[in-house]
Amino acid sequence: MSDTSTYGLMAEFxxxxxxxxxxxxxxxxxxxxxxxxxxxxxxxxxxxxxxxKNRVPLVVLIGGLIGGISAYALQYWVAVITYPVNIGGRPYxxxxxxxxxxxxxxxxxxxxxxxxxMLVLNGLPMPYHPVFNVPEFAKASDNKFFLVVFSSDPKYxxxxxxxFLTGLAPRMVAEVPS
Amino acid sequence: MATNTQIPVADRRVPVIAPGHxxxxxxxxxxxxxxxxxxxxxxxFGFLIVFSMxxxxxxxxxxxxxxxxxxxxxxxxxxxxxxxxxxxxxxxIGHAGTLISAILCLLRQSWRNSINRFAEAMTLFAVACAGIxxxxxxxxxxxxxxxxxxxxxxxxxPNFRSPLVWDVFAVSxxxxxxxxxxxVGLIPDLATLxxxxxxxxxxxxxxxxxxxxxxxxxxxxxxxxxxxxLAGLATPxxxxxxxVVSFDFAVGIVPGWHTTIFPPYFVAGAIYSGFAMVLCLAIxxxxxxxxxDFITMRHLENAAKVMLATGLIVxxxxxxxxxxxxxxxSQFDSFLLWNRFHxxxxxxxxxxxxxxxxxxxxxxxxxxxxxxxWLWLISFxxxxxxWLERFIIVVVSLSRDFLTSxxxxxxxxxxxxxxxxxxxxxxxxxxxxxxxILPMISIFELRTLLPESQxxxxxxxxx
Numbered sequence: 001m002s003d004t005s006t007y008g009l010m011a012e013f014x015x016x017x018x019x020x021x022x023x024x025x026x027x028x029x030x031x032x033x034x035x036x037x038x039x040x041x042x043x044x045x046x047x048x049x050x051x052x053k054n055r056v057p058l059v060v061l062i063g064g065l066i067g068g069i070s071a072y073a074l075q076y077w078v079a080v081i082t083y084p085v086n087i088g089g090r091p092y093x094x095x096x097x098x099x100x101x102x103x104x105x106x107x108x109x110x111x112x113x114x115x116x117x118m119l120v121l122n123g124l125p126m127p128y129h130p131v132f133n134v135p136e137f138a139k140a141s142d143n144k145f146f147l148v149v150f151s152s153d154p155k156y157x158x159x160x161x162x163x164f165l166t167g168l169a170p171r172m173v174a175e176v177p178s
Numbered sequence: 179m180a181t182n183t184q185i186p187v188a189d190r191r192v193p194v195i196a197p198g199h200x201x202x203x204x205x206x207x208x209x210x211x212x213x214x215x216x217x218x219x220x221x222x223f224g225f226l227i228v229f230s231m232x233x234x235x236x237x238x239x240x241x242x243x244x245x246x247x248x249x250x251x252x253x254x255x256x257x258x259x260x261x262x263x264x265x266x267x268x269x270x271i272g273h274a275g276t277l278i279s280a281i282l283c284l285l286r287q288s289w290r291n292s293i294n295r296f297a298e299a300m301t302l303f304a305v306a307c308a309g310i311x312x313x314x315x316x317x318x319x320x321x322x323x324x325x326x327x328x329x330x331x332x333x334x335x336p337n338f339r340s341p342l343v344w345d346v347f348a349v350s351x352x353x354x355x356x357x358x359x360x361x362v363g364l365i366p367d368l369a370t371l372x373x374x375x376x377x378x379x380x381x382x383x384x385x386x387x388x389x390x391x392x393x394x395x396x397x398x399x400x401x402x403x404x405x406x407x408l409a410g411l412a413t414p415x416x417x418x419x420x421x422v423v424s425f426d427f428a429v430g431i432v433p434g435w436h437t438t439i440f441p442p443y444f445v446a447g448a449i450y451s452g453f454a455m456v457l458c459l460a461i462x463x464x465x466x467x468x469x470x471d472f473i474t475m476r477h478l479e480n481a482a483k484v485m486l487a488t489g490l491i492v493x494x495x496x497x498x499x500x501x502x503x504x505x506x507x508s509q510f511d512s513f514l515l516w517n518r519f520h521x522x523x524x525x526x527x528x529x530x531x532x533x534x535x536x537x538x539x540x541x542x543x544x545x546x547x548x549x550x551x552w553l554w555l556i557s558f559x560x561x562x563x564x565w566l567e568r569f570i571i572v573v574v575s576l577s578r579d580f581l582t583s584x585x586x587x588x589x590x591x592x593x594x595x596x597x598x599x600x601x602x603x604x605x606x607x608x609x610x611x612x613x614x615i616l617p618m619i620s621i622f623e624l625r626t627l628l629p630e631s632q633x634x635x636x637x638x639x640x641x
Contacts, residue, residue: 036395037394038393038398039366042633056400056403079338083333101344104422107411112354114408115361115408118401124389124390124391125390137392141205141366142370142374
């Protein structure tokens with residue numbers, strides 16, 4: 001069924017509520033490969049299009065652990081093994097002094113993982129994307145809401161999917177050239 | 179529903195966003211400041227002034243690099259002087275930005291949405307100004323990278339038991355995370371600017387920065403998680419930064435430094451001065467750019483209340499220092515107290531008490547909290563007061579330590595003053611450019627404040 005010259009079909013909506021309702025109906029109608037676009041985060045929209053797997057927290061946890069462990073290991077190695085300096089008779093492994101740098105590097109690595117992980121998992125930066133071929137899509141960062149059924153969806157059919165989307169009462173339905 | 183423009187906030191309070199706004203009016207109003215508002219003569223004139231001030235900094239630093247720190251008023255016993263006073267002052271100012279963007283985000287204080295962007299920008303610029311001072315103070319700033327642990331031919335490693343090394347990690351992490359947090363917050367708004375820009379070049383620049391953001395539901399979902407986690411990480415970070423800065427003092431044994439109250443007292447003082455700077459900037463900006471709809475009296479009043487509360491914590495800190503001067507029974511601690519009231523720097527201590535404790539008490543009265551003129555004036559007084567606090571901690575403590583033979587005085591030179599004024603110029607130059615090239619209010623977060631953005635009824639249908 002898939003058609004390589006078409007990326008999918010796009011429907012435009014006026015409000016966040018309409019978009020969430022339409023996304024629910026489309027997902028329930030059996031379409032798997034769909035996406036919704038909005039000018040601000042909408043509660044429940046990701047669930048409505050069947051997106052549940054969010055791995056950002058795991059990435060942040062791993063980043064934070066790497067930061068913390070490597071910071072402590074570095075300090076231990078420096079202060080105890082490679083460059084031991086006797087300062088006022090304090091033990092070489094004076095762990096309370098090492099907590100602050102360990103803490104700071106945990107935060108640094110976790111924070112960078114959050115930002116970079118979010119971008120990488122989102123596939124950004126992405127210099128070209130077909131949805132921008134539809135002129136109306138410029139309003140997706142202003143006040144309009146969009147739903148796209150991808151042509152790679154097994155249930156996708158140019159005419160039937162178009163009539164299904166029209167049945168959701170959108171402002172318009174447009175073909176997205178790839 | 180769509181016609182209902184009432185904002186769900188408690189009765190009798192000024193709303194966080196003026197009634198009558200829709201998604202498109204918010205987008206238009208904020209993005210037009212960047213995209214289509216003509217550059218006014220006032221902006222150019224102001225820019226010339228602050229840019230000249232920034233060039234004073236360049237001259238002061240250039241001469242410093244040629245001659246060395248001897249051009250400053252520092253000497254033994256007062257080796258820290260203006261450089262450290264200004265470092266602590268600027269770092270403290272940055273704290274309000276992170277408090278607004280991270281802590282108030284976790285506490286679900288939605289009023290923060292209209293002031294977090296420029297407060298975060300303020301944080302970045304303030305930390306950049308702060309960073310100049312310890313580097314310049316090192317004497318050989320071109321060797322600044324020696325502070326970081328890296329394998330080198332000298333076979334040398336930093337001493338991780340030293341608070342000054344902790345400071346390097348705390349401040350550099352703080353700057354990095356503030357930058358990341360700010361930029362992540364900007365991505366969706368950069369996409370808005372990209373989609374609205376008329377000129378192809380401008381569109382290309384914002385397009386590059388927006389990295390292809392298209393507002394996909396999957397992206398928003400990960401984005402919100404990442405943003406929330408960043409807020410959660412920045413919250414302990416901001417509290418740790420001034421704590422670590424206070425360790426630079428508290429770990430030393432000089433009377434006036436060696437106290438356990440320093441970490442909380444420094445953090446409260448930082449937020450105090452930071453909110454004062456937020457008000458000093460927000461009041462003129464909202465008037466010039468007509469943003470009273472988004473930065474309402476409610477924001478200014480809330481900021482004033484935070485200032486009052488943190489000011490009281492600072493007052494408690496002063497009170498506790500005075501109490502310990504008496505209660506500890508230590509002759510050095512009681513001399514410290516006597517010296518502050520009667521010593522050569524007594525006038526600066528009196529001014530400190532007036533600026534930080536007595537004058538801000540007028541904020542108990544609503545009349546002063548809702549008058550922009552008064553608020554601006556009080557904020558300015560607090561900024562001066564907090565600078566004096568750092569001066570007293572650094573200079574007055576060092577000027578009178580344990581032995582009379584090592585007593586001394588500190589007189590800042592013109593180079594000290596030029597460097598300080600220069601960083602103010604640098605900070606304002608950055609702010610001047612920021613308000614014209616980036617959206618100074620978070621557009622997408624303001625959209626979520628409108629009732630139309632809520633889909634609770636639709637969510638109930640699902641369940």
